[in-house]
Amino acid sequence: MPFVLLSALVINAILVNYRVIGGPLKILFLGGAFPVGFLVGRLIYARRSHVEILFDDTSFRVIKGSRETQTGSWRSFRLVSLVLDQLGKPNLRLYRSSKGDYVDLPISRTNADPQRFRDYVQTLISEVGIKETTPQVVEAA
Amino acid sequence: MDAFESNLLHGASRLIADLSEFFRDYKVDDTTFAIYAKGNTRNKGLFLSRFFAWTVLPNYPVSLFCVDEGKSLLSTEKLRMRMDTVTKVTDRDELKWAWLVVLSNRALSPQIVSFVSRYDRKELGLAVASTTSRQIVLSNNQVGRSIGKQLKLRKALGSNRRWIS
Numbered sequence: 001m002p003f004v005l006l007s008a009l010v011i012n013a014i015l016v017n018y019r020v021i022g023g024p025l026k027i028l029f030l031g032g033a034f035p036v037g038f039l040v041g042r043l044i045y046a047r048r049s050h051v052e053i054l055f056d057d058t059s060f061r062v063i064k065g066s067r068e069t070q071t072g073s074w075r076s077f078r079l080v081s082l083v084l085d086q087l088g089k090p091n092l093r094l095y096r097s098s099k100g101d102y103v104d105l106p107i108s109r110t111n112a113d114p115q116r117f118r119d120y121v122q123t124l125i126s127e128v129g130i131k132e133t134t135p136q137v138v139e140a141a
Numbered sequence: 142m143d144a145f146e147s148n149l150l151h152g153a154s155r156l157i158a159d160l161s162e163f164f165r166d167y168k169v170d171d172t173t174f175a176i177y178a179k180g181n182t183r184n185k186g187l188f189l190s191r192f193f194a195w196t197v198l199p200n201y202p203v204s205l206f207c208v209d210e211g212k213s214l215l216s217t218e219k220l221r222m223r224m225d226t227v228t229k230v231t232d233r234d235e236l237k238w239a240w241l242v243v244l245s246n247r248a249l250s251p252q253i254v255s256f257v258s259r260y261d262r263k264e265l266g267l268a269v270a271s272t273t274s275r276q277i278v279l280s281n282n283q284v285g286r287s288i289g290k291q292l293k294l295r296k297a298l299g300s301n302r303r304w305i306s
Binding site for chain 1: 161
């Protein structure tokens with residue numbers, strides 16, 4: 001909305017500069033403030049705030065705007081939980097150890113179902129745990 | 142279980158405690174808690190409610206534990222074991238109090254009903270529910286009664302029976 005207003009002000013200034021004071025032409029040009037403002041807002045959101053989480057069975061990447069903010073492998077985590085943020089929205093928390101440091105994935109900013117995504121990640125992490133603790137066959141001399 | 146957790150995620154407990162972190166299949170010794178939620182008694186809110194909480198409410202750490210016993214028999218000994226595990230975590234993490242919700246796919250035995258309804262230690266609120274008969278039994282203490290009133294366990298089970306406490 002502020003970008004629509006801003007676009008209207010800029011368009012109005014340009015029209016005044018070209019001595020278009022009134023009439024249907026001015027209304028037509030000012031009406032263009034809506035799509036222009038919306039596009040500018042959308043562009044700024046996409047470049048700065050849009051969050052995307054890319055993942056497969058081995059790793060994940062968090063992309064915020066045009067920057068990659070986090071990257072990691074599911075193998076390096078031991079525990080997963082859902083954490084409610086200040087607004088009560090659930091995000092995913094990945095612990096490297098049971099009481100160690102952690103990484104938060106902002107899943108509330110995506111369209112992922114938090115419980116289903118947590119269960120999926122938990123399955124991946126527990127599979128890693130099972131694989132790591134499977135005893136190896138050793139031949140006795 | 143998902144419905145119960147979803148209720149909690151949407152703030153079902155907020156009048157009593159602000160549960161902010163939720164684990165699934167959380168292992169403590171031999172017990173696997175289907176849900177383990179951590180939080181504290183001071184809720185967040187916005188502006189006025191946050192100021193009220195900050196000035197009036199104490200900030201005690203509290204937890205919720207939920208066990209799904211499935212079709213295995215829920216005896217008083219087993220329940221005592223679960224309670225001991227919860228008490229251990231309560232002591233370890235210096236929690237003020239905790240909720241323990243035990244779900245069973247079988248009908249509740251009279252011994253369990255009697256044991257839970259007479260339980261009155263204030264540090265542990267106890268609830269035992271049958272997902273088949275939809276009977277819910279609450280412990281005879283403030284924390285236990287709040288499971289019925291606040292946590293919407295009844296709604297999650299689709300219960301049409303009255304509380305016994």
